[in-house]
Amino acid sequence: MNGPRVALAVLRKDLLVDLRSRDRLGHMLIFAALVVVLISIVLRTSAADARGALLPLLWIAFLFTSLLGLARSFQAETEDGAWTNLILVPVDRGWVFLGKAGANLLALLVVEAWTALLAVIFLDVDWTRAPGAALLAGVLGAIGLSTLGTLLSALSASARFREFLLPILLFPLILPVLVFAADITGEAIAGRALAERSAGALALYDWVFLLIGYLGFDSLVEA
Amino acid sequence: MNGIEARALEKHFGPVRALQGIDLSIEAGSLVRVAGANGAGKTTLLRILAGLERPTRGTVGLGGRDPFGRKAASVRGRIGFLGPTTALYGELTLRENLRFISSLHGLSEERTPQLLAALSLSEVGDREVRTLSQGFRRRAGLARALLTEPAWLFLDEPWNGLDRAAGEQLTHQLRAGREAGRTTLVASHAEPTGPGGVPWDRVLELESGRLRETHR
Structure with a gap:
């Protein structure tokens, strides 16, 4: 049971660093608000059928907001050499990855809830028609983003142009997550049945990258 | 051996x-x-x-x-390692840092006060590491390296x-x-x-x- 203990310790530590420094989550919440307000202004001044672009726009807004936090996911580790502690853990380092991804997931879920609330206020989105499906889309989408984001953030953590490198690596790989999540969300907002094929595909995609992250983090850390 | x-x-x-x-x-x-x-x-x-x-x-x-x-x-x-940096988290207090290292290694926290006292760090244990002077930071890094009794x-x-x-x-x-x-x-x-x-x-x-x- 040492692995879960390490994952939990890393998760708790990351949340504590986030709460203490405040800026990572704070910046994401402010950025999300700005983007949603911007989308609402653009949609109100566009043709009526432009609202069809709402859901992809919301997920892209969430992606850009997430990037702010994900890019700094390993900042605390690289700032004063604290990587050493994570390299010398007495368990498989995949557990460190799960702890980091878990902390990112919690932060993204907070940002997602905030974005959903802003969407109700500024974009008249009604989440109550199929709340279960909307929640599932949110959770599966956030898992995909946090898993891939954590993995690629670790990969780019010590690169010179990490703020540039992370989106370059993340955008092509995250595309299926955005497509499936937007599909499930669209059906949920329309009050239709759960888009099962998209939900299944998204869950599988999340699982594959969770596994890749767990198994590959060891090599990534040493590189 | x-x-x-x-x-x-x-x-x-x-x-x-x-x-x-x-x-x-x-x-x-x-x-x-x-x-x-x-x-x-x-x-x-x-x-x-x-x-x-x-x-x-x-x-x-x-x-x-x-x-x-x-x-x-x-x-x-x-393995214990002390490099040129402290390998500690600046936003956390020294005690919180050592608690984190202890939990990574499944250690009880009994050793922390002893180690802080041995390195004359007890008085700064509840300060965020980023606020410590260079000398205290160096000692704090040493406390981290020694904590696991490597x-x-x-x-x-x-x-x-x-x-x-x-x-x-x-x-x-x-x-x-x-x-x-x-x-x-x-x-x-x-x-x-x-x-x-x-x-x-x-x-x-x-x-x-x-x-x-x-x-x-």
Whole structure:
């Protein structure tokens, strides 16, 4: 049971660093608000059928907001050499990855809830028609983003142009997550049945990258 | 046992050969100084022996086990390393940092107050690390490296930034570790001064990535 203990310790530590420094989550919440307000202004001044672009726009807004936090996911580790502690853990380092991804997931879920609330206020989105499906889309989408984001953030953590490198690596790989999540969300907002094929595909995609992250983090850390 | 073995170690950074054909055998429980000028390769050697960086060629054994191997987790947990940085989180207090390290290693927190007292850090234990002076930060980093009571301890220029009293505490810790059977490698370009000095078992000299023994 040492692995879960390490994952939990890393998760708790990351949340504590986030709460203490405040800026990572704070910046994401402010950025999300700005983007949603911007989308609402653009949609109100566009043709009526432009609202069809709402859901992809919301997920892209969430992606850009997430990037702010994900890019700094390993900042605390690289700032004063604290990587050493994570390299010398007495368990498989995949557990460190799960702890980091878990902390990112919690932060993204907070940002997602905030974005959903802003969407109700500024974009008249009604989440109550199929709340279960909307929640599932949110959770599966956030898992995909946090898993891939954590993995690629670790990969780019010590690169010179990490703020540039992370989106370059993340955008092509995250595309299926955005497509499936937007599909499930669209059906949920329309009050239709759960888009099962998209939900299944998204869950599988999340699982594959969770596994890749767990198994590959060891090599990534040493590189 | 807690000996250290290295065979034909090489480390290249592009065209730079930081380490060239290092062969090393250190007995368990030894206190060894690695001397050498700036850029001689001391830090690189320590990082490789501590399992923090893979060599370009060659092998490392800690107690007969490869710290880079597939089953290295149990070896890694018994390594202590202090480099030029504290390896602590600036936003957390010193106690919170040590609690985190303890939880990574499944240790009880009983050792933390003892260690803080031994290194005269008790009064700053509840301060965020980023607010500590350079000297206290250095001591805090040392407390982190010692917390797990490692079988192998690697210290890179540990006297840098320490005042006389803290330097003597470090020397005391090195003596105590030696008595407890810990294998310690200290990279230091200058011999530390102070009452009694450090009872080195061996002094190795690194020069342009090559190793030679100067004292045994």
